[in-house]
Amino acid sequence: MDGGDEGSSLSASRTTVDLTGDKATVVDLTGKVHQLPCCIKYDGPASVSHYFKPKITGVEVDGLRVEEAYFRGRNLHGTTITLPQDCSGFILGKKTPDEETKTTISECWETNATFKSVTVWNHDEMPSKEDAFVRAFHWFAVANTLHQTVTAEDLESTCID
Numbered sequence: 680m681d682g683g684d685e686g687s688s689l690s691a692s693r694t695t696v697d698l699t700g701d702k703a704t705v706v707d708l709t710g711k712v713h714q715l716p717c718c719i720k721y722d723g724p725a726s727v728s729h730y731f732k733p734k735i736t737g738v739e740v741d742g743l744r745v746e747e748a749y750f751r752g753r754n755l756h757g758t759t760i761t762l763p764q765d766c767s768g769f770i771l772g773k774k775t776p777d778e779e780t781k782t783t784i785s786e787c788w789e790t791n792a793t794f795k796s797v798t799v800w801n802h803d804e805m806p807s808k809e810d811a812f813v814r815a816f817h818w819f820a821v822a823n824t825l826h827q828t829v830t831a832e833d834l835e836s837t838c839i840d
Contacts, residue, residue, distance in 0.1 A: 693786075698769060700790030708794045710759070712768065714812060715750060716802045733757065733798065741808040746798065757800035760812075763819045768794040 713731075733748040736756075743758040762768055770792040799812045806813070 695787045696771065697774065697787070697789045700793075705790050706792040708770065708792045709796050710794075710798075712770075712794045712797045713757075714797055714799045716755070716800055717750070738805075740805045743806050743808065743813075745805060748800070750800075753802055755800040755802055756805050757798050758806040758813075759796050759798045760816060761796045762794075763816070766819065768797065770794070 713733075731748060731750060733746045736745045736747050738745040740758075746757045746759065748755045748757065769790050771788040772791040774787040774789040799806065799810065801810065808814070
């Protein structure tokens with residue numbers, strides 16, 4: 680590693696992400712986004728809703744409403760988490776570049792769908808507030824608190840004399 684030209688083509692490329700999306704073509708997938716506890720090595724079309732049918736169990740654990748579903752014969756338990764008020768979920772797809780932008784932008788992504796909730800599934804255990812995915816959402820509140828403007832009154836009230 681002498682700092683030569685290795686990877687210079689990557690540093691010269693530019694990636695853009697368009698989150699505005701065309702309102703007519705952007706699909707709202709709220710209630711249809713799932714985080715499964717497995718890796719699926721397939722990215723083509725599939726009749727998911729025909730086979731994957733979550734059901735509400737009526738059980739609550741740690742204040743989370745539990746749902747149940749089966750995936751390839753395995754019993755899954757999950758809970759739906761609503762994204763915080765000021766957050767949105769986006770599903771992106773690669774955009775075909777225009778002729779005029781083809782030379783300047785190597786990768787361009789656009790919004791294909793949005794969502795306001797995600798259902799997180801566990802295998803062999805009930806969902807809880809201690810799940811890593813659920814705990815990650817606590818950081819939104821921490822980040823908001825850390826980035827709030829501090830006033831003189833706030834400083835005076837926390838000063839130790």
